[in-house]
Amino acid sequence: MNILLVTTDQQRADTLGCAGNPLGATPRIDALAREGARYTAARTQNPLCQPARATILTGTYPSTHGVTCNGVDLPSDAADRSLATLLGAAGYRTAIFGKAHFATTFPYFPTGRIESVEGSARVPADWYGPYFGFDHAELIVFGHNLRIAEMMGRWSWAFGPPPFGLHYARHLFRDGDERGHERLRLMQPEAAGARWDHTQTWANALPEEDHPTTWIADRAVEWLRAVDGPFFAWVSFTDPHHPMDPPAPWSSRYDPADVLEVLPEVHPDEHATKPPIHAALAAGLRGGAMEWANPGGATLTREELARMTAGYYGMVAQLDHAIGRVLDALDERGLADDTLVVFTSDHGEFLGEHQMIFKGPFGYDSLLKVPLVVRGPGVPAGTVVDDPVGTIDLAPTALAAAGLPVPEWVEGRPLRDGPREHCLTENDFDIVGRLPMRTLTTRRHKLHRYLEHPWGELYDLELDPGELVNRWDDPAYAAVRADLLALCDEVMNHEVRAEPSVGLVA
Secondary structure (H helix, E strand, O other): OEEEEEEEOOOOHHHOHHHOOOOOOOHHHHHHHHHOEEEOOEEOOOOOHHHHHHHHHHOOOHHHHOOOOOOEOOOHHHHHHOHHHHHHHOOOEEEEEEOOOOOOOOEOOOOOOOOOHHHHOOOOOOOOOOEOOEOEEEEOOOOOOOOOHHHHOOOOOOOOOOOOOHHHHHHHOOOOHHHHHHHHHHOOHHHHOOOOOOOOEOOEOOOHHHOHHHHHHHHHHHHHHHOOOOEEEEEEOOOOOOOEOOEOOHHHOOOHHHHHHHOOOOOOOHHHHOOHHHHHHHHOOOOOOOOOOOOOHHHOOHHHHHHHHHHHHHHHHHHHHHHHHHHHHHHHOOOHHHEEEEEEEOOOOOOOHHHOOOOOOOOOHHHHEOOEEEEOOOOOOOEEEOOOEEHHHHHHHHHHHOOOOOOOOOOOOOHHHOOOOOEEEEEEEEEOEEEEEEEEEOOOEEEEEEOOOOOEEEEEOOOOOOOOOOOOOOHHHHHHHHHHHHHHHHHOOOOOOOOOEOEOOO
């Protein structure tokens, strides 16, 4: 059996039409769900990119593989525990396309890692792997057109010019320096008559055929059309991560007026029962070097949030189209019936919920819930699973589908093994401030255990699916709190592999 893993970056679970979204942005993913299984309570094991991706790759928690926060490089010994390595040893052809993010893009000092901006310049132009068990790799460095802090200037070098930027940068400069630099210019908001501001939203003037989403799909399709024998391919798209800058025609797919019905309701007093960090980060970091990471959801007007949301859904629609092209490549070769297809995202996005934007050191379902759709042999069509599962379960699911044993060190479990009672998420957040936390989610309740602060959160998801009322100090929930704390203590790793932080954010 072949295995195709398709991931997006920062996609909310409720963006899918099959999950009830009214905007019609995901017809191809919706069709995939009708043909397979959709997991309504799938959650990531960390709400940040690097830890979440390392967990998908290894089937282990961040506390085990060592990537506990963004800015921590995946240890080289993770190659031995990579899903790609295990499948490759069994005769699979393995490839990764797009954003791996197994290393820090902007380290404090040169690390030489392939996915760091500096390290990318040292990679030979003819390098296509191997990389953490993948025989073939075509990568984009970081993949987000952000202006990260004053020190980075307006251009981060992640997209080139070569020798910086790996394979996507070479694509941008494929026909010479002049055309390549013009493409870099077109990626900036100024080229579209816009400006960089706290909304980080504009219509990207780069032609769609040169956009990262299109390039990733192109590279995956070409490989799938030629690969022989059983294969494992990870197709890793970089959107709908901020900035909200889809190209035409996707930039005009939705107007702000079109998305009003999906804007979250504002609850001005919801932070009153919650740890003070919630209100503080809802206010954001406007005007400072970290504004790009958190401009403050509570400071946005409804008009600004609608404009950002329209851009976000434009990216979702573009992704759905690109994913459809990848699925079509399977159909063209008659491989669909013998391929396990898994679609998910590394983590979610606030998009205004809880008066917040983007992501942060929190355990709300805005960030933890991810779309998860699985189609393939043995998966009954139209299945909807409401039990908790995690992205930590994807590696053992792939191994089981391939008929391979799941190593004892794997901490996830195959999805086919039946329902879980709970899902554990780790968050050793350490960006500007340190805020380690463990989140335990059952079908009805969610508990946040802060490891170094005298805070706690407890939500009744049946009565309060929006996670608005913290029941931590509610006497009526004292027994529930005690039981969940005991369970959390039982299932969490008490020893954390402490790998060094080499960068601040990514």
